[in-house]
Amino acid sequence: MEKWYLMTIVVLIGLTVRWTVSLNSYSGAGKPPMFGDYEAQRHWQEITFNLPVKQWYFNSSDNNLQYWGLDYPPLTAYHSLLCAYVAKFINPDWIALHTSRGYESQAHKLFMRTTVLIADLLIYIPAVVLYCCCLKEISTKKKIANALCILLYPGLILIDYGHFQNIYNSVSLGFALWGVLGVSCDCDLLGSLAFCLAINYKQMELYHALPFFCFLLGKCFKKGLKGKGFVLLVKLACIVVASFVLCWLPFFTEREQTLQVLRRLFPVDRGLFEASFVLRF
Numbered sequence: 001m002e003k004w005y006l007m008t009i010v011v012l013i014g015l016t017v018r019w020t021v022s023l024n025s026y027s028g029a030g031k032p033p034m035f036g037d038y039e040a041q042r043h044w045q046e047i048t049f050n051l052p053v054k055q056w057y058f059n060s061s062d063n064n065l066q067y068w069g070l071d072y073p074p075l076t077a078y079h080s081l082l083c084a085y086v087a088k089f090i091n092p093d094w095i096a097l098h099t100s101r102g103y104e105s106q107a108h109k110l111f112m113r114t115t116v117l118i119a120d121l122l123i124y125i126p127a128v129v130l131y132c133c134c135l136k137e138i139s140t141k142k143k144i145a146n147a148l149c150i151l152l153y154p155g156l157i158l159i160d161y162g163h164f165q166n167i168y169n170s171v172s173l174g175f176a177l178w179g180v181l182g183v184s185c186d187c188d189l190l191g192s193l194a195f196c197l198a199i200n201y202k203q204m205e206l207y208h209a210l211p212f213f214c215f216l217l218g219k220c221f222k223k224g225l226k227g228k229g230f231v232l233l234v235k236l237a238c239i240v241v242a243s244f245v246l247c248w249l250p251f252f253t254e255r256e257q258t259l260q261v262l263r264r265l266f267p268v269d270r271g272l273f274e275a276s277f278v279l280r281f
Contacts, residue, residue, distance in 0.1 A: 014151030022113040026164035040068035049084035123174035172202035196243035
């Protein structure tokens with residue numbers, strides 16, 4: 001009982017620090033023509049809400065890819081669309097096509113900051129709390145200390161709540177952590193699904209793909225590839241393929257659609273040292 005009481009206090013401290021940081025300004029505020037990454041997130045809501053899926057990653061008169069073009073996987077786009085529906089309900093001007101570019105107000109800032117906090121509450125923070133509670137052979141005090149250190153990690157807080165660059169990092173990190181929890185608790189299929197969601201939210205999670213792959217493959221070998229191990233391997237393959245297909249389904253209708261999304265995610269043809277590539281990737 002005491003552990004959960006202390007963990008609740010830790011979570012409240014983490015939330016308080018996050019919201020305190022969010023009260024300050026953000027990078028690019030009031031600085032045309034790009035207005036910083038805050039505008040990128042707002043613009044993605046504008047694009048995903050007003051344009052058909054087939055146009056999200058293509059350059060057009062309504063979607064100038066030089067102006068914060070969408071360059072994250074489909075799950076990020078779907079998240080932007082979900083936020084856009086809420087924004088439309090509150091104030092349609094926030095996502096009006098073309099006319100909303102560079103839109104800045106205290107009300108909209110509050111909305112954007114709140115979307116980040118809600119994402120933390122739904123995905124990242126529960127994963128951190130459960131992970132710390134599941135740590136074995138350490139005392140309750142150390143579990144609480146670990147949770148406090150993770151939730152108060154300044155890099156993530158400053159980027160998501162302060163600078164507002166590449167925000168919603170906690171979503172992909174949260175999914176990845178759920179994946180770690182899954183495979184650690186022998187819920188390999190759920191763990192694989194969670195990590196696939198992390199990759200389909202931000203391609204940077206590919207950095208963690210090799211450890212996941214090797215760990216799960218090792219489990220299959222231990223079980224025996226002529227018995228239970230082979231069955232597990234097939235199940236894992238099905239989960240990975242199914243999750244990717246579901247996320248990418250709208251972009252599999254045409255070959256060029258799929259290739260264009262991949263070009264946006266891995267913009268090697270734009271040069272490895274392009275400014276936006278360096279900042280985002």
